[in-house]
Amino acid sequence: MVKYAYNLAFTFSLLVSSLSAINANAADSDTSRAIEQGKYLAIASDCAACHTNKDGKDFAGGLKIISPVGTIIASNITPSTQAGIGSYTEQQFADAVRKGIRKDGANLYPAMPYTAYSVMTDGDIHNLYEYFMHGVEPVNTPAPETALPFPMSIRTMMMGWNLLFLNDKPIASDNTQSAEWNRGKYLVMGAAHCGTCHTPRGPLMEEENSKFLSGGQVGAWYAPNITSDNESGIGSWSKEQLVQYLRTGNLPNKAQAAGSMGEAVEHSFQYLSDADLNAVATYIKTVKPISTEENKGSRFNQGAPGTSLDDLRGKSSQAIKDANLEGLSLFQGNCASCHEPLGEGSKDQYYPSLFHNSVTGSSNSNNVIATILNGVNRTTKEGQVFMPGFGHHPNDINNLSDQQIATLSNYVIATYGKSDKKVTAQDVATVRQGGPASYLVLVARIGIIVGAVVVVILALWLYVRRARKTKNNLK
Ligand code: HEC
Ligand code: HEC
Ligand code: HEC
Structure with missing residues (x-):
């Protein structure tokens, strides 16, 4: 009887331990899947473009982004607790990536493209978090502090610009379109942030949404109109041609990718899965055509062999x-x-x-x-x-x-x-x-920073005016 009870207990404990082993294995494989997907997303979002310095360690920061208002230094985002984001909770990480708010509550400068990343889903943020916590080597050397001149040194000033231009609502799924189209839109608006370069900017350096993807100047390079307009845009390209260009940076007898597009292809787009590249192209092909003076007359079939x-x-x-x-x-x-x-x-x-x-x-x-x-x-x-x-x-x-x-x-x-x-x-x-x-x-x-300065000055002016008024009213 005792033996039987012992056997039963033994079998039971075996069962429990194997069940918990299965559980642990399931948890392990959940985590490793999250890390894998997070890594893919980090590449699609090109986090390394700014957070990995030339010849530096992965994601250890230190890259100097020189702006009209001063130099902004990309943070160490390795899981080091002293120097990186090792002590960030998932919620704090989500707030940094989607809202531009650091763990200590301070605002980040929009040199960090949180305005694009704001559309990322909770699931994707979770995977990114798992990747940065468990898939990246901690580096214990802190990146130098950003020290902008006054008034840009006051990070709270960024709140004004965010109020105007940060859309932190997720993208609503469009049921009249295919799952592929919706996936493409999500990638284009978020991780791949095509608009950051291809959309012209307004007076406060915000992206002009009504002119989405109709062409913008990015530093030394011009990112042309890629709307579906036949003349000014890439309406004449097939979906397959766009996929080929994004994967290789070259479409013979049409276009090559140099400058910041060459970098985006090299570090990010070439690694996107076929499904995701097709999704991006499917969505881009439906973007509202915009005819722009600068791009009148298709640029893909001009000219002829030269003279000697x-x-x-x-x-x-x-x-x-x-x-x-x-x-x-x-x-x-x-x-x-x-x-x-x-x-x-x-x-x-x-x-x-x-x-x-x-x-x-x-x-x-x-x-x-x-x-x-x-x-x-x-x-x-x-x-x-x-x-x-x-x-x-x-x-x-x-x-x-x-x-x-x-x-x-x-x-x-x-x-x-x-x-x-x-x-x-x-x-x-x-x-x-x-x-x-x-x-x-x-x-x-990161030109949007210029916009922030204007907003700051405007806010200060309004504040001073109101303070004067209140003072006058008190008199
Ligand atoms: C275009 C450049 C750029 C890209 C791309 C970029 N970042 Fe950043 N990021 C920055 C800069 C610059 C800062 C620091 C800004 C500041 O000090 O206000 C920053 C700050 C951060 C911070 C805050 C860390 C801290 O405590 O200071 C986190 C977290 C972060 N980035 C994560 C990411 C992730 C994850 C990605 C990819 C999904 C990414 N970044 C892509 C430029 C970039
Ligand atoms: C970091 C800035 C940047 C980002 C992000 C970016 N592009 Fe570009 N893109 C450019 C620049 C600059 C050029 C011009 C390159 C050249 O002619 O060598 C260009 C060229 C192109 C062209 C060729 C157009 C032509 O007439 O030659 C296509 C198509 C294109 N981009 C699509 C995209 C798509 C789709 C995305 C998002 C998935 C994207 N780009 C993201 C900067 C960017
Ligand atoms: C050593 C060889 C070499 C020389 C010399 C050279 N090129 Fe190029 N050129 C290339 C290659 C390679 C490419 C890129 C092809 C690709 O992107 O697939 C290119 C691309 C271009 C492009 C297209 C760039 C884009 O962004 O789409 C233009 C325009 C161009 N070259 C003009 C010139 C001019 C003008 C000169 C003379 C000052 C010149 N090249 C000298 C090799 C050369």
Whole structure:
């Protein structure tokens, strides 16, 4: 009897322990699935673009984001309790990522793109949290403190800007559209934040929602109109072409990704699953078409093979003058070795054709200048594509002056693209310094900060006025 009871107890305890083992295993695999999905989301959201410094440890922060109002330093977001976010609860993490509020209650500067991440679901935030807590190595070196000049040093000031521009409601699912479309919209608005670059900004540097994806300047580069407009946007692209461009950064005889788009492809978009890339493309193809003056006339089919010096033999002196001989010789000397003397590129299009190319075919000549100055350097699973820059190395034989680049750009645009706007040396100087009204490439991404200053001044003014009124009323 005793033995039987003992056996029963033993069997029971075995059962309990194996059940709890199953439970523990289930919990383990839940956690590891969350970590896996969180890692994928961190890549889709490109957290590393700012939180991993050049040659630094993963997510240890320290990258200096230079803005018109001062330098903002990206935080250490490793799970270190002293130096990182190791002591953040999931709720505090959610508030930082979606509302721009730090653990100590202070507001983050919008250099952290919480206005886009605000649409992330609780489930995705949970997975991101699990990844940052358990899938990232803690680094115990704190990132340097951000010290902006007054009044930007007062973080509460950011509340005014948030009141105006932070939409922290989740995206409502649209039942008239497919699950794929809804997934695409969620990614485009949130993690992949296409609008951060492709939507023009308003007077307070907020994204102008009524002009969603119709083109914006991002530092030295121009992010073109990617609405579904046939002429100004990418309405003529198939869904498959858009997927190919996002995965590889190259669509032969149409477009290549350089600058910040090249970086987004390299660090983020190329790793998206086929399902997610298709979802993004499905949604983008339905974005309201917007016709923009800057992009009139499709930029994908402009131009034709160029002329060579032989073509000019026996021409009148006026024809030779019109031909921009200096531009031609700069082209032959610096560009023809790769893009071929007539600009048709190499057979395999590793060196792309310069006609039927969105950069030369755009009415906005900004990216012709940016390409010549900065070159192209993009690594994907397909390998590396590299074009040297011609304007950033004072001691380099490749170094061209602003005037030379303007002359060369005008030649390239007139010969291979759309020649309705002349490039001046001043235009080149502007792109060389990192774009209009900013001094570095990242500035436009975080240009919203300028808006915050204006809001601060406005708020102060209102406050002072009200205080004066109250004082006057008391008199
Ligand atoms: C475009 C640059 C950029 C990207 C992309 C970015 N961040 Fe940030 N993040 C920042 C900057 C800059 C700060 C510090 C801002 C400040 O000091 O006000 C910050 C702060 C934070 C903080 C607050 C930490 C603290 O205590 O200071 C968290 C948490 C955070 N980011 C998480 C993330 C996650 C998760 C992602 C990806 C989903 C991400 N960030 C993507 C720029 C970025
Ligand atoms: C960090 C800024 C940034 C982000 C984020 C970004 N883009 Fe871009 N995009 C650019 C820039 C700059 C260019 C121009 C690149 C060039 O011509 O070399 C560009 C070019 C493109 C082009 C080619 C257009 C043409 O005419 O050549 C497409 C299509 C595109 N982006 C789609 C997207 C989509 C879809 C997303 C979101 C999933 C996205 N981009 C996110 C900056 C960005
Ligand atoms: C060493 C070879 C090489 C030289 C020299 C070179 N390029 Fe390129 N160029 C490339 C490569 C590679 C690409 C990128 C292809 C890709 O993105 O898939 C490129 C891309 C371009 C683009 C498209 C950029 C974009 O963002 O879509 C333009 C325009 C261009 N080059 C113009 C020029 C001009 C003008 C010169 C002369 C100043 C020049 N290139 C010199 C190799 C070269």
